[in-house]
Amino acid sequence: MPRSEATEGFKFNHTMIRVKDPQVSLKFYTEVLGMDLLSEQKFDSFTLYFLGYDHSGGKQSAEEKKNTRFNREGILELTHNHGTESDPDFQGYSSGNSDPGRGFGHIAITVPDIQKACARFEELSVPFKKRLTDGKMKHIAFILDPDGYWIEIVPGRIDF
Amino acid sequence: MPRSEATEGFKFNHTMIRVKDPQVSLKFYTEVLGMDLLSEQKFDSFTLYFLGYDHSGGKQSAEEKKNTRFNREGILELTHNHGTESDPDFQGYSSGNSDPGRGFGHIAITVPDIQKACARFEELSVPFKKRLTDGKMKHIAFILDPDGYWIEIVPGRIDF
Numbered sequence: 001m002p003r004s005e006a007t008e009g010f011k012f013n014h015t016m017i018r019v020k021d022p023q024v025s026l027k028f029y030t031e032v033l034g035m036d037l038l039s040e041q042k043f044d045s046f047t048l049y050f051l052g053y054d055h056s057g058g059k060q061s062a063e064e065k066k067n068t069r070f071n072r073e074g075i076l077e078l079t080h081n082h083g084t085e086s087d088p089d090f091q092g093y094s095s096g097n098s099d100p101g102r103g104f105g106h107i108a109i110t111v112p113d114i115q116k117a118c119a120r121f122e123e124l125s126v127p128f129k130k131r132l133t134d135g136k137m138k139h140i141a142f143i144l145d146p147d148g149y150w151i152e153i154v155p156g157r158i159d160f
Numbered sequence: 161m162p163r164s165e166a167t168e169g170f171k172f173n174h175t176m177i178r179v180k181d182p183q184v185s186l187k188f189y190t191e192v193l194g195m196d197l198l199s200e201q202k203f204d205s206f207t208l209y210f211l212g213y214d215h216s217g218g219k220q221s222a223e224e225k226k227n228t229r230f231n232r233e234g235i236l237e238l239t240h241n242h243g244t245e246s247d248p249d250f251q252g253y254s255s256g257n258s259d260p261g262r263g264f265g266h267i268a269i270t271v272p273d274i275q276k277a278c279a280r281f282e283e284l285s286v287p288f289k290k291r292l293t294d295g296k297m298k299h300i301a302f303i304l305d306p307d308g309y310w311i312e313i314v315p316g317r318i319d320f
Contacts, residue, residue, distance in 0.1 A: 006280050007194020009272035010213055012234035013314060015175040016265035034167020053170055053233075070270055071316035073213075074172035074233030079265060093263030094256070101261020103253030103307070105176030105239060110230055112169035120166050147263070154173060156231035 014050070014075035015107055017149055018093050021085035022049060024146045025078055032124055033109060033151075035076065039066040049078040076107065095148045106142065106150035114141070114155045121153075174210070174235035175267055177309055178253050181245035182209060184306045185238055192284055193269060193311075195236065199226040209238040236267065255308045266302065266310035274301070274315045281313075 019025040026049060029035045035051040052075045054060060060068070069075055084090045096104030111117040118132055118141050128134075129142035129150055141153040179185040186209060189195045195211040212235045214220060220228070229235055244250045256264030271277040278292055278301050288294075289302035289310055301313045 010194050011270040013268040013270040015267050034170050070314045094261045096264050101254045104256045104264030108173040110171040110173040154230045
């Protein structure tokens, strides 16, 4: 199918998921998965956190990271609706992988050494949905983020 | 927060959503949004379609696109569970933005000229969740994909 010239310059910028407790989620996405927090916008009833990997080799300033967050790919936006983190009646968010609510599946992180990456997740007590040794697909794994969203861990190349 | 060296080389590779009818969805993501279909993998009960923008200026071969799909950012994976497209009892997938099932929010596409992009979506009769002129946020829009997933349309830079 021909790509329309009208879409020249389009980029798949970000995926947004809602999180219960931003302190727990930010720790997970920055410390466990190694993303940078690019910007944080607080509104009256919610706060948005934009995260992404630094592929500049540490050369981008905080200001540049913030300014370019809508002009690159691979951004994760976390939405925190204020109060969910301390509300005893809050039921948690759907991961999208059970009924009702099925639809969204997962996000995926490419890693250079999947054995090493998974061994580290084990050391950090990250819950697994599927270890490398589980099931038929021995070359990929699934971990769970603090809200139960599935995160696929993939090597840089899969032949199938 | 310090980024761990153990996450060096990690990339936010893809986001996966389930779609009812791949022919309708592929037409939407390639023709309306301008993504390339990078690869297609058929399994017994489901098929996976990997899409992404070509930022090589058309220089990448089909083989290269397929081989690098797990080693870049900005990939959208569509999962088609065979049969949903013709099943009269199929209820459709949750967009993640209503209860029950709230959790996933949206994906976002960066465009170089948001007025022009939105005018084209209107011409193509793409349904809008929020036009540029709706609400307080006049610099962004939301369209709906064929399954009702929200797609945010953003300019390359937003100052807030």
